[in-house]
Amino acid sequence: MGMKKIIIIALIVTVAVGLGVKFWPKHPTTFNVANKTQGQASNKTNTPASTFDKTQYSTTDPSSIWVVVNKQHPLIPKNYVPADLVVPAVPLRVPGNESMQVRQVTAIALQTMFAAAKAQGINLMLSSGYRSFAYQTALYNGYVKTQGQAVADTQSARPGFSEHQTGLAADIEPTSEQCDVDPCFGNLPEGKWLAANAYKYGFIIRYTPGNQAITGYVAEAWHVRYVGTALSNEMRSTGIETLEQFFNISGGPNY
Ligand SMILES: [Zn+2]
The missing domain is CATH 1.20.5 (Single alpha-helices involved in coiled-coils or other helix-helix interfaces)
Structure with missing residues (x-):
């Protein structure tokens, strides 16, 4: 070379x-x-978050704050009635109606959350809380009568399968009643506030976009579920949006 x-x-x-x-x-x-x-x-793995005890509360007892109710998991018994229903001290859409009740823990959390929202110029109202087996039967049958069972099943839970019967769920709307139980609620300042802040008060947005195959429901920006702050914070920090995924419980759109 x-x-x-x-x-x-x-x-x-x-x-x-x-x-x-x-x-x-x-x-x-x-x-x-x-x-x-x-x-x-x-x-x-060294933080308390990872040592979160997922068995702390039952996911099947209807009176448990972690109960998972979906189309695969009805309330047991189906005619369960919570023992501590109260009317929360918040603006109510239908004062005097059965559905203006929620369980005690839910009421306290709603009151705290609504007060915090109000302090930031966000005025919320309870649209629907507890719904009994009989109430849900009437609601569901009404949908079946007018639209047929197939359509009814996409819009309303069958009796005994509604999270509202636990007294831990609440549909929320602005006091203006704008976008009541409507997807447009998610675009309102009230809907955005709820999505960003509900977890601080122990609530999760139960039905989030893209999770219909898991929860069985299309997104409902207005429907919150009380689970307690330990779980709502844990789900927030881990980025797990559904109870089904968090607890590894079956769900989906089929009964
Ligand atoms: Zn709802």
């Missing part, structure tokens, strides 16, 4: 290394991101 060839090879190597140096930083960056993610993940 002559000196010229060696010089040429040396030049090529130098250029190649130079290019490599230019391009390599991408890889260390990637590794840094990966390491960081791993670091965060391992940190997470």
